[in-house]
Amino acid sequence: MKTQKFLQSLALHFCLALLVIAFSLFASAIDALAKVKVVASLPTFAAITKEIGGDKVEVESLAKGYQDPHFVDAKPSYVLKLNRADLLIYNGLDLEIGWLPPLITGSRNSKITSTNSPGNLNASTLISNILEVPTMRVDRSMGDIHPGGNPHYILDPKNGIAVANGIAERLKEIDPKNSSYYDQRLKDFVKRLNAKAKEWEEKLAPYKGTKIVPYHKSWNYFSDWAGFQEVGYVEPKPGIPPSPSYVADLIRKIQGMNVKLVIAESYYPQKVPALIAQKAGASFLVLPAQVGGGDGINTYFDLLDAIVNDVTSKLENMKQAVNSSNLAGG
């Protein structure tokens, strides 16, 4: 009686397994006709992939642009996406360490599980000027540090070119018959980006040396490119929220420094940075840090456009306000 019941349940599971086989055969038949499936951990990489891959690739991003990339939920539905991916592109330098590794393990997809397979692209390996690479032993008393260096490199357009080039190389490796197509699109992308970069640099040029206070150490590459000087951070240490006494100290420290901007991504608390800006006579700016981080930011160009325009127009307004008040005073 008992064994019968047990056998019944075994038979049931066997039938289920057969069903699964039938399904997967059907699914693989459809797969044969598909484009290159790319999954990016973050939307900016997805946007650059679209530029290079055009209509020969199908691109998805796991995280949303208005989400903190350090803290993404490892949803099982992402496992499904990775299971079907030909290429996974991720930021690396431990940015996604809290959520991506178990998804990759669960993907059951040997195209992406090995770190050195063509389908696994750690985009940080494409970057030649990683900032803040520790030269001494690090520990977590420094906050949530990244032992490989600062991971927020994508906000410098020259790194955008490096990433695009790396993506093109991988696409050519995975889909060789469309090599020339990818090459052509890469050239076109770089041409447009170079032209835009000249524009952005011209816009930023008058503000070289501007002192800013970002919330998190996520703007170093942008500041490096724009020639801004980061004189403090809203966070006392990466990942550690500011205490009232720290905020008071920071305000005191930056008060005489002529700090122009306090900047934060939309997912950080806004009250504290706004207060710091007000006390220090600076302006507070909420900036997108990823494609999709704001309305109408759908491409890499939109992203840098939005950042550069917001920053320069804010600085311009401040300058005019100072001038007019000087005139009024004089």
Added chain:
Amino acid sequence: MRINRFIALFFFGMFLFPLIIQKEAWGEERDDIKKQMQELRQQMEAMQKKLEELEEKNRMLEEEAKKQKEEREVEKAITEAVPAPPREGYLQRVIQSLNPDISVIGIFTAAYFSENDPIIHAENDPENTGINLQEIEIGFQGVIDPYFRFDSFFSIGRDSFETEEAYATTLLSLPLNSQVRIGLMRAKFGRINLQHRHSQDFVTLALPAADFLGEHLNPVGIEFNFLAPLPWFMELTASVNSANGLETPTFAPDEDANNLGRLLYIFHLANFFEITEALSLSLGGSFATGSNGTEPGNRSNLYGVDLFAKYRPLKNNPYQEVWLQSEFMYLQAESEEGDLDNWGAYAQLVYRFAKRWNAGFRFDFVDTDTPVTPMEEEELEGSSLLRVMRSEEGEEEESMLGLLGKELRYAVMLTFNPTEFSRIRLQYEFDDPDFADSFHAVFLQFQYSLGAHGAHPF
């Protein structure tokens, strides 16, 4: 430009010229002049044509040069983008060693019980009033080769040692989207059984899990996981295991060891639905069957339903979320005295109201068929499953792991996580068993994790 002006002057001159001529000479000269004029005009036109051609050519050349310059710039940008080989620094050398990721997690709990001899349900729960070492967990994890990774966790007390998990996972693409795990592992039964102590939401282990699964159900086995090719995430798990050394009386090895049908079989079906970007729901069912060690041929069947729902609006309050975790378990055990039906459930709701803070409420209860009071040692020879306390070398072990009757419990907690690597948790619990006096408990738990940054399971 200059040419044009020249042409204009010329024409002007041309017009004036005949007028002057007409005054002085009439007749044949006029014809001559006409001829000359025509010739001149033709020459002019030819010159103009040539000029236009030259200008066109020049423009083409300039454009070509510009294009080439742009292309050179693009090429340069692309070649510059290829990173130089990294410098071999001190850190690279450290990172480059092929050692596994090592982590150590310590959980210590100050406890106050209103009873003298509180009932302890799970091995790693705080035992009595005072400061308890709940668990030290040591993990070694890493990739073996292109085909496997290996994860191992050891649970260590002051003088106890337990291999909590040590298993290999396949990394290669297998047919049917399957993945195999081999070794000693927390079985995929429900949800809480997969959550290590340090990732659970409460200080104590929920009653149904403690009573039916033991501290954790972690047999040695081979497990197959299939990812169904469906639009949503559906995972089918089937495993065959040996029940040797489990911390639960639910399953035990059969003396009839050469009978495959009496091993421990565990099945799990997991579904995950992304209802909206903010709301996710996972729903699962589990079934475990195996001998229970009371008499040869007697088996336990354990059924489970698990539910996990999470609401996390990303746009407005990125660090605020609410999650609900609930499981129902039903245990049917064959024993000499007839079949026993036991069941239990728990539900916990946690609200993370700030980046580092969360608070929650849990309700858990078990209802067992035959309430029994804690037994004297000589009574342990009864064959009822519930009274089987396996002993090693005459030493009584886990004398409270049996099922004791109906029991209700309520808990509220408040947690503060200074960082991802430390935690302070305050919990109040009210326990109401019907076989003993109800009692209150207050816990203050401290948790520290060192080493590799573990990922957060969903």
